[in-house]
Amino acid sequence: MTPKVLGLDLSITATGIAYRDGSTGTTGGPSEHGDGRLLTIEQAVTIALGGDDIGLGPLPDLVVLEDLPTHARAAGITGMVHGVVRTLLLRRGVPYVALTPATLKAYATGKGTADKTAMAMAAYKRGGREFADDNQCDAAWLRWAGLDRLGTPEITVPAAQRDRLNKANWPSLKGAL
Numbered sequence: 001m002t003p004k005v006l007g008l009d010l011s012i013t014a015t016g017i018a019y020r021d022g023s024t025g026t027t028g029g030p031s032e033h034g035d036g037r038l039l040t041i042e043q044a045v046t047i048a049l050g051g052d053d054i055g056l057g058p059l060p061d062l063v064v065l066e067d068l069p070t071h072a073r074a075a076g077i078t079g080m081v082h083g084v085v086r087t088l089l090l091r092r093g094v095p096y097v098a099l100t101p102a103t104l105k106a107y108a109t110g111k112g113t114a115d116k117t118a119m120a121m122a123a124y125k126r127g128g129r130e131f132a133d134d135n136q137c138d139a140a141w142l143r144w145a146g147l148d149r150l151g152t153p154e155i156t157v158p159a160a161q162r163d164r165l166n167k168a169n170w171p172s173l174k175g176a177l
Helices: 036-049 075-092 101-109 116-127 134-149 159-167
Strands: 005-009 014-018 024-028 062-066 096-099
Touching (some): 024 134, 062 134, 075 096, 096 101, 096 134, 101 116
Parallel strands (some): 062 096
Antiparallel strands (some): 005 014
């Protein structure tokens, strides 16, 4: 049975979501909506998680987040989004892992400093996928990394790139698969 994995590229202006079926979307909003965007993101992630309590079947087995950028000015604002989403995941008992941007980029392209174009080209080359924006592309790569780590890859990457996933602190998923 294929595990149910979500990928979330968190940002207050444009959170990318890769749903369990592989489709993608973006949520967030313009700056004039202020902190209200946190509620929009929480609602979108709640729907993406599903769960029997909202009539959308079981919760995912794993959520893969892109971790906060270490040295970015936006880390504080993005940290608020992480707080909202991680609290939601903890309350619902959904295991998650945060991949650093460098780890995700190295998994996708072989280079930890890859730019958005390289990520998009790798998604097209490896998965035949194009995305509406780079947030959806990153979310898809996060989902693919989770599926790969769980032994059910949807795409194939070289072993050296797959090995980069060992840098993350993956949760135990006993009985989830």
